[in-house]
Amino acid sequence: MIFVENIYICLAAPLLLAIFLTSKEWQGTLIALFSGMTSCLLSGYINAFCMAVLDLDEDSAIYQINPAIEEIMKFLPVVFYLVIFEPKVKDIVNKILIISIGFATFENVCYLTGNGTDDLVKLIIRGLGTGAMHVVCGMMLAVGISLIWEQEWLRAIGILAVLCPAITFHAIFNIMVSHQGVSLFCGSAIPLIMIDIYLFFFKKE
Amino acid sequence: MLEIIENAFQIIVLIIFVILSFVFGSREKERKWTLLFFYYSCFLLGNAYWQMCLFYYGKAPQIALVSDISWYAGLIFLTLLIYTEEIQKDWKSRLKNSSLRFLPYLSPVFTVAMAIYFMQYGKYVSNIIYAIIMGILMFFAIVGIIIPYKNEASFLCVAALCFCLFDYGTWIFSCFYENTTIYMGYYIFDILMSLVLPFFLIFIKRRDAYDIR
Numbered sequence: 001m002i003f004v005e006n007i008y009i010c011l012a013a014p015l016l017l018a019i020f021l022t023s024k025e026w027q028g029t030l031i032a033l034f035s036g037m038t039s040c041l042l043s044g045y046i047n048a049f050c051m052a053v054l055d056l057d058e059d060s061a062i063y064q065i066n067p068a069i070e071e072i073m074k075f076l077p078v079v080f081y082l083v084i085f086e087p088k089v090k091d092i093v094n095k096i097l098i099i100s101i102g103f104a105t106f107e108n109v110c111y112l113t114g115n116g117t118d119d120l121v122k123l124i125i126r127g128l129g130t131g132a133m134h135v136v137c138g139m140m141l142a143v144g145i146s147l148i149w150e151q152e153w154l155r156a157i158g159i160l161a162v163l164c165p166a167i168t169f170h171a172i173f174n175i176m177v178s179h180q181g182v183s184l185f186c187g188s189a190i191p192l193i194m195i196d197i198y199l200f201f202f203k204k205e
Numbered sequence: 206m207l208e209i210i211e212n213a214f215q216i217i218v219l220i221i222f223v224i225l226s227f228v229f230g231s232r233e234k235e236r237k238w239t240l241l242f243f244y245y246s247c248f249l250l251g252n253a254y255w256q257m258c259l260f261y262y263g264k265a266p267q268i269a270l271v272s273d274i275s276w277y278a279g280l281i282f283l284t285l286l287i288y289t290e291e292i293q294k295d296w297k298s299r300l301k302n303s304s305l306r307f308l309p310y311l312s313p314v315f316t317v318a319m320a321i322y323f324m325q326y327g328k329y330v331s332n333i334i335y336a337i338i339m340g341i342l343m344f345f346a347i348v349g350i351i352i353p354y355k356n357e358a359s360f361l362c363v364a365a366l367c368f369c370l371f372d373y374g375t376w377i378f379s380c381f382y383e384n385t386t387i388y389m390g391y392y393i394f395d396i397l398m399s400l401v402l403p404f405f406l407i408f409i410k411r412r413d414a415y416d417i418r
Binding site for chain 1: 239243246247254266270272274277279281282
């Protein structure tokens with residue numbers, strides 16, 4: 001049995017120290033990373049609760065409810081940041097990506113602890129694929145928010161509408177990678193390809 | 206098998222129009238193209254997820270939370286598109302003066318009645334959310350038809366209304382899944398929905414061409 005709380009404490013403790021010791025310009029990034037990891041931990045609890053309430057097994061929950069819960073939990077620190085600090089669009093994009101990376105990192109560490117470190121190829125596919133997927137979902141949120149946030153009347157409705165592509169993309173990814181063979185390979189490759197397209201065509205903008 | 210083929214047809218139509226709305230949006234950089242792109246994308250993702258479940262697991266998901274959320278988002282984007290493009294700022298006063306002012310208020314009555322009917326099959330929260338979103342969408346679609354923008358018929362609102370009615374058609378016929386003959390109505394209405402989808406882009410492009418002239 002993995003004690004995720006212990007893993008969380010081991011990863012979060014140095015981050016917390018760094019938040020207090022670094023300069024102001026770094027604190028925001030570290031807090032975002034910390035928030036991502038915290039969201040991942042809390043998502044685990046909520047996933048387990050929903051599985052029990054809805055009477056779903058783990059294989060079904062992975063593609064039916066986990067994506068929605070994880071994306072919403074990832075998005076909560078973003079909403080807090082947007083509403084309280086009212087940052088510039090560029091800051092929103094960076095913070096969302098860091099939160100997504102924090103989430104993906106913690107998830108991968110828990111996976112590593114639970115499944116061992118023997119199969120390097122599988123870990124590379126898992127690490128890159130899942131990490132890229134969370135980053136792509138974060139990018140979707142970032143792009144969507146940057147489009148809607150300037151119009152106040154759009155904000156409330158737009159948040160829901162922006163969250164949805166991220167949830168669905170995450171769910172489709174989970175379906176593909178939960179099956180071995182070509183499906184796992186393609187599922188892991190799609191987010192990486194999307195990031196490459198973004199870097200090549202849209203990064204400058 | 207028929208559901209997979211019919212869903213695949215709808216997905217292909219959506220992919221084409223996601224690409225087209227993206228191309229027009231990146232060229233013209235106007236909000237309506239962004240809203241249209243997000244509308245098509247959300248529907249595409251919801252359908253793609255449903256299709257994935259049918260393909261990988263041979264059945265629809267037990268909890269359709271992911272696809273439902275995508276479809277809610279698509280409908281919200283369509284509502285925003287209708288509201289920003291077809292509804293004038295003084296629509297409330299113009300509606301009061303119209304002889305057909307009672308018509309838009311039939312839409313929430315219709316959607317609530319349908320929600321109550323569908324609740325006998327369960328999914329209470331989902332049905333309530335659909336009733337609210339569809340009620341608002343159909344309300345503004347009917348307002349756009351009654352009080353046309355620039356006195357030109359609002360084909361976009363007509364397309365949106367048709368889309369909603371066909372969607373309700375699929376839901377009604379899906380209740381009769383045990384009777385394969387009646388259930389064919391589900392596929393017919395779903396194909397009709399697929400055929401309405403291109404008209405949103407066509408009517409927006411047509412409106413652009415009209416404004417240029």
